[in-house]
Amino acid sequence: MPEGRLAVNKTYKLYVAGAFPRSESGRSYPVHAADGALLANAALASRKDLRDAVVAARAAQPKWARTTAYNRGQVLYRIAEMLEERAAQFAEQVARSEGLAGAEAGRLVAASVDRLVYYAGWSDKLAQIAGAANPVAGPYFNFSLPEPTGVIGVVAPPGSSLLGLVSVLAPVIVTGNAAVVVASEERPVPAVTFAEVLATSDVPGGVVNLLTGRLAELAPVLAAHRDVDGLDLCGISEQDAAALERAAADNVKRVLRREVAPDWERRPSPRRMLHFVETKTVWHPIGA
Amino acid sequence: MARFEYAPAPESRAVVSLRSSYGLFIDGAFVEPVDGGSFNTISPATEEVLAEVALAGAGDVERAVAAARRAQREVWAPMPGAERGKYLFRVARIIQERARELAVLESLDNGKPIRESRDVDVPLAAAHFFYYAGWADKLDYAGFGPAPRPLGVAGQIIPWNFPLLMAAWKLAPALATGSTCVLKPAETTPLSALLLAEIFQQAELPPGVVNILTGDGATGAALVARRDLDKVAFTGSTEVGKAIQRELAGTRTRLSLELGGKAANIVFEDAPLSQAIEGIVNGIFFNQGHVCCAGSRLLVQESVAEGVLDALKERLGTLRLGDPLDKNTDIGAINSGRQLDKIVELAASGEREGAERWSPSCAIPERGYWFPPTIFTGVAPSQRIAREEIFGPVLSVLTFRTPDEAVQKANNTTYGLSAGVWTEKGSRILWMADRLRAGVVWANTFNRFDPTSPFGGYRESGFGREGGRHGLEEYLDA
Known part of the structure; x- marks a missing residue:
């Protein structure tokens, strides 16, 4: 940066219905790097923002589900391409957010790109392994046949700000669900930048909605x-899980429970995708 | 139209030998409950007391779960899959051998017509054991990863509408995987499960692999409240299902729920109409409408609505309501006084809210619990009879003009268990099937079940699948 020039800092906002509104x-709330430096004032989403995000997700979901599996796979691959192109920027943000050395952060960004490619390839294969005649x-x-469950609320992992987020988001949307994601409360910066990747990757507006803010405020809603x-x-702590699962029973939500010490670098199985699909069975008559 | 008169054709009760009282089936033997509680089970068709049945309490639940755990660890899981499978084949065969006895007992205790228990419930129960028996040594190829492990001990709570069949749906896949079971039959229909326990004894199933606890809602609650089950599987009302999901919040116990429904049965103008009339009747009046996937909302295309309704009413006039053991009976008894009250109350709400009520003239027996086949026309989507599960022989009729409107109305419910589509156009069947938010879509048929065919709901009809390869996953640690 030239001597004497003042940097132009970005305002970190929410990502709802394909747009970037403020709360x-x-x-807003201050977000700090692992070393304590101020990174940004992130938007502090309200319960109203969350409800708006659900409306956007519901509106976008049917069309996304009806998009061909081939097309959804291409969109996910496009996300990977856009992420790869901005790898250096993400490596820096992950390094600062998580307090990692640059090379380690770079490895996590590369793994995130590869994770998206992995799920992109699943889009037109899951029905063949999870379906049956x-x-x-x-x-x-x-x-x-497996069909998307609908609108999925995702509480992203608190620690792994990018790889964790990608690892829980990709399996939800690749099958045709829409998502409302609450980003890591302490490390939201890579997530908001990732929303910019989504916005430029042919992901239809509303398919992914990403909020930053307080889990205690947003997760119960x-x-x-x-x-x-x-x-x-x-991304929920053990002591908060029971109350949220109880609330989820009010409309018989499918709940993927918190994992104890998940390893985001391990190659995933199809399990996360299968948790948010419904099996539909059709009896079609045979007759001359 | 001239009506044929039928002479009574009752199935003989002699094939069933009822004991005066039954204990709990724990660890391979019938035992007395710890606190000595009991209750009567009656025939809903006559209110006659059939037997006294043990009421399991928390202490009995503890004994049963301990027996299941021991059997799972020491006997059932280590056993080669091929041997486990052979036990299940044995069970399937004995169900077939004792089919008439099971059918008569089921009709006595439940009130359903013998024709149905004989031709549907019992053969399907045997088929379920036969189907899953063959999986027991092939789990590596079921698509849940290499060497999938049995989940462990399952607590299974089943409803009163298909007592034996629901027991088979729950037990067969669990046993095939190497899991063991504590089964809680419904309060009003415990007897066929107890006969099944005798069949397990005849099959020499190792003690503790299946334990059967008769009791009421408190027994089920005591089972769910335990923290040492690996799995809870529940079929029943959405209300209780939600309570169970809340109870298991924050635990590691796996859960599957098969809950209520308010299925749309959609008839297009190009449907094979006489076939559709039979399908509508079968959809809602089969098993007195005590079917979670019953086609309780008829959506008929406006252009043919009048003709369909006329034909439907004429057909209902020929249905025979009465003695469940009579082989000519189409509609049996409502399972309990409590259920009858609920149906009466909801039907009254239909009239109150402005729908038009119609039933054929039909004689109602003096004793027992009965409700005539009933149709409501002029039903608005906001009325309770269009939204709430009645779980009785009551059909709400709505109309539509376009396929899009049919889809919109069909999906306008918090449930999502099943749907029916009647049309001669194959492409429309698949178009509709794609858009209907329901776990099972029947085209030009309704209420058809098969052990190879996964069954289960969307939305508030629950989650998890029973039947087929998918049904194994509920009991595998994969």
Whole structure:
């Protein structure tokens, strides 16, 4: 940076319905790097922002689900491309947020890109491993297929600011769900920048909505929201999990419980995708 | 139209030998409950007391879970899959051998027509054991990763509408994986599960692999409240399902729920109409409408609505309501006084809210619990009879004009268990099937079940699947 020139800092905002609004509450909160330096004033999303995000997700979900699997795979691959291109920027943000050396952060960003490529490839294969043609005793062609559950609330991992986020978000959207994500409360900067990647990757507006703010304020609303169909509680602490799961039962949400010490660098199985799909079985008549 | 008169054709009760009282089935033997509680089970068709049945309390639950845990660890999980499978094949065969006895007992205790228990419930129960028996030594190929492990001990709570069949749906896949079970039959229909326990004894199933605890809601609650179960599987009302999900919040116990429904049965103008009429009747009046996936909302295209309703009413006039053991009976008894009260109350709300009520003239027996087949027309989507699960022989009729409107109305519910589509157009069947938010879509048929075919709901109809390869996953640690 030239001597004497003042840097132009970015305002970190929310990502809702494909746009980057401030919190309707007008609030923000300071976000610090691992070394204590001020990184940004992130938007402090309100309960109203969360409800708006659910509305956006619901509106976008049917069309996203109806997009061909091939097309969804290409969109996820496009996210990977855009992330790769900005790898240096993400490495710096992850390094500062998580207090890592540059090389280590670079490795996590590369793993995040690869994770997106991994899930991109699943889009048109999951139905082939999770579906079935069932040999019923009668004149019917009986088949079962996985379909997206709908709108999924995701509480992103608190520690792994980018790889953790990508690892929980990609399996939710690749099958045709829409997501409302609450980013890591302490480390939201890579997540907000990742929303910029999403916005430029042909991901339709509303398919992913990303909020920054206080988990204590947002998670109970997300868990109890009647128009949210599933909940990934990955980023929830053990003492908060039970209350949120109880709230989720009000509309029989599918809940992916928090994991104890998840290893985000391990190659994932299809399990996370399968948690947020529904199996539909169709009996089609056979007759001349 | 001239009506044929039928002479009574009752199935003989002699094939069933009821004991005056039954204990709990724990660790391979019938035992007395720890606190000595008991209750009567009656025939809903006559209110006759059939037997006295033990009421399991928390102490009995503890004994049963301990027996299941020991059997799982020491016997059932270590056993080669091929041997486990052979036990299940044995069970399937004995169910077939004792089919008539099971059918008569089921109709006595539940009130459902013998034709149905004989032709649907019992054969399907045997088929479920037969199907999952074959999986026991093939789990490596089930698609849940290499060497999947059995989940452990499952607590299973089943409803009163298909007592034996629901027991088979729960037990067969669990046992195939190497898991063991504590099964809690419904309060009003404990007898076929106890006969199944005898069948397990005849099959020499190792003690503790299946334990059966008769009791009421408190027994089920005591089972769910334990923290040493690996799995809870529940079929029943959405209300209780939600309570169980809340109870298990924050635990590591896995859960599957098969809950209520308010299925749309959608008839297009190009449907094979006489077939559709039979499908509508089967959809809502099969098993007195005590079916979670019942087609309780008829959506009929406006252009054919009048003709369909006329034909439907004429058909209902020929349905025979009465003695469940009579082989000509179409509609049996409502399972309990409590359920009858609920149906009566909801039907009254339909009239109060402005829908038009119709039933064929049909004689109602003096004793027992009965409700005539009933149709409501002029139903608005906001009325309770269009939204709430009645779980009885009551059909709400709505109309639509376009396929899009049919989809919108069908999906306008918090449930999502099943749906029916009647049309001669194959492409429309698949178009509709794609858009309906329901776990099972029947085209030109309804209420059809098969052990190879996964069954389960979307939304507040629950989660998890029973049947098929998918049904194994509920009991595997994969």
